[in-house]
Amino acid sequence: MSDRILKGQTILVTGANRGIGWATCQSLAANGAYVIAASRSGGDEFSVRLQALADACGVVASAVSLDLTDGESIREMMLFVRKLERPLTGLVNNAGVTYNALFQMSEIDTAREVFETNFFGPFSVMQGCARLMARHRNGSIVNISSTAAIDGNPGRSVYGPSKAALSTLTRAAGRELGPFGIRVNGIAPGMTDTEMLASMTDEVITGVERNTDLGRRGQPSEIAEAICFLLSPLASYVSGQVLRVDGGMRA
Amino acid sequence: MDFTVPGSVSEGLGEIRSISRDIAALVNVAGIAEDALVHMVTAESFRRHMQINLEGHIQITQYLTRLMMRTGGGSVVNVSSVTAIDGNPGQLAYGASKAGMLNATRIFSMELASKGIRVNAVAPGVIDTEMNRRMDGAARERLLDRVAMGRIGKPEEVASVILWLCSPAASFVTGQTLRIDGCM
Numbered sequence: 483m484s485d486r487i488l489k490g491q492t493i494l495v496t497g498a499n500r501g502i503g504w505a506t507c508q509s510l511a512a513n514g515a516y517v518i519a520a521s522r523s524g525g526d527e528f529s530v531r532l533q534a535l536a537d538a539c540g541v542v543a544s545a546v547s548l549d550l551t552d553g554e555s556i557r558e559m560m561l562f563v564r565k566l567e568r569p570l571t572g573l574v575n576n577a578g579v580t581y582n583a584l585f586q587m588s589e590i591d592t593a594r595e596v597f598e599t600n601f602f603g604p605f606s607v608m609q610g611c612a613r614l615m616a617r618h619r620n621g622s623i624v625n626i627s628s629t630a631a632i633d634g635n636p637g638r639s640v641y642g643p644s645k646a647a648l649s650t651l652t653r654a655a656g657r658e659l660g661p662f663g664i665r666v667n668g669i670a671p672g673m674t675d676t677e678m679l680a681s682m683t684d685e686v687i688t689g690v691e692r693n694t695d696l697g698r699r700g701q702p703s704e705i706a707e708a709i710c711f712l713l714s715p716l717a718s719y720v721s722g723q724v725l726r727v728d729g730g731m732r733a
Numbered sequence: 734m735d736f737t738v739p740g741s742v743s744e745g746l747g748e749i750r751s752i753s754r755d756i757a758a759l760v761n762v763a764g765i766a767e768d769a770l771v772h773m774v775t776a777e778s779f780r781r782h783m784q785i786n787l788e789g790h791i792q793i794t795q796y797l798t799r800l801m802m803r804t805g806g807g808s809v810v811n812v813s814s815v816t817a818i819d820g821n822p823g824q825l826a827y828g829a830s831k832a833g834m835l836n837a838t839r840i841f842s843m844e845l846a847s848k849g850i851r852v853n854a855v856a857p858g859v860i861d862t863e864m865n866r867r868m869d870g871a872a873r874e875r876l877l878d879r880v881a882m883g884r885i886g887k888p889e890e891v892a893s894v895i896l897w898l899c900s901p902a903a904s905f906v907t908g909q910t911l912r913i914d915g916c917m
Contacts, residue, residue, distance in 0.1 A: 656881060656916040657881045657916055658881075659881075660880070660881025660882040660883065660915065660916045661881065661882075661883055665882070665916075666916075672905075695842050695843050695846030695847070695907050695908055696846045696847070696851075696905065696907060697846070697847055700905040701905070704904050704905035705905070707902040707903070707904070708902075708903065708905075708906060710902075711897050711902060711903075715893075716893040716894065716896070716897050717893070717894060717897075718890050718893070719858075719882070719886040719887070719890035719891070719894075719913050719914070719915050720894060720911065720912070720913050721881065721882060721915060721916035722881065722912075722914075722916035722917075723911060723912050725906070725909065725911055726906075726909050727905050727906050728905070729846070729905050729907060730842045730843065730846050730907040730908035730909075732843065
């Protein structure tokens, strides 16, 4: 869309320094939003990159540090958000970790760690943000799930369920928060050109591409566009949904 | 175009072609809803639903996507209904025709995405249209009780989603059905 569909909005993005998270920061800024970019391993390089983006788009952006496995870190970030002069209008729960292992080889301790980052962390962030959004009865939350949450892919018996939990939370929270003027939706990206692809063999990647209507993998910017859409007033009556942005992946 | 009049569709399509052969997007909206309990649905009414809500749209989609293939691609959005997914008592014929549209969406996407044509559907919930204004107040209240956002949707809130799906911003979205229902 050529218009700045997120003008005046303040939006928090987790996992903001790379992949889909960074592409989301770029789309949010280009659409006129104030971006709060949270990441674990941002550092100075990230702050400089974010500032350059904000300058180029004529918006404000802040980098904040966030470790989703640490409750104290989440509380600190929420404190920062609460102290802002502008009300929080959007949240993109993007941060996540991947874990590829056959079911019988999956380590239960690793499985718990994956759930910590992919479900419990986003759960807490959502709670904090929804509390702020409910005050002014306006907010939109987008959780980044995965097609693996729906399809149940081999080798993803931990990652898939962790994202499925997030998808179900999306629906439950959508129902509960609707009366408070908060929309909650999800995106299920298909195979997307990020660092996560490094964990897959070329054979698997080619196989998925061949089994996709568009015959290719997605770009992070294409996922980011869908996120912006769900955050924007264009989706004002869309809530409780998980939109697959997968190029038409076949079962 | 009148989907129930033989020759009307091809005549209309000929007219479209004379105006432009460069069609970027097609939105299939037209539809009827004649509510009846399962034992009261007549064969004529069932056929009418299939003809107008499904067959007519498929015919137009076949024709216009052929034009789109020649110009490098395009986008199709079919307007279905949450009834197609959830089922709704009294809407046997309507639900079947709208469910058919969802399957057609998937097939058209599978066959045409490689030709640069994305095909998606939307499934609106309770929207403030003439179709819903015919409903009595109590039935409307009952439906709205199930909407978490607690209000009826506006036609423009469906239109804005359709617009987005047609736009290049949705370049990796195809074969999907998006509910626009205020979280039912």
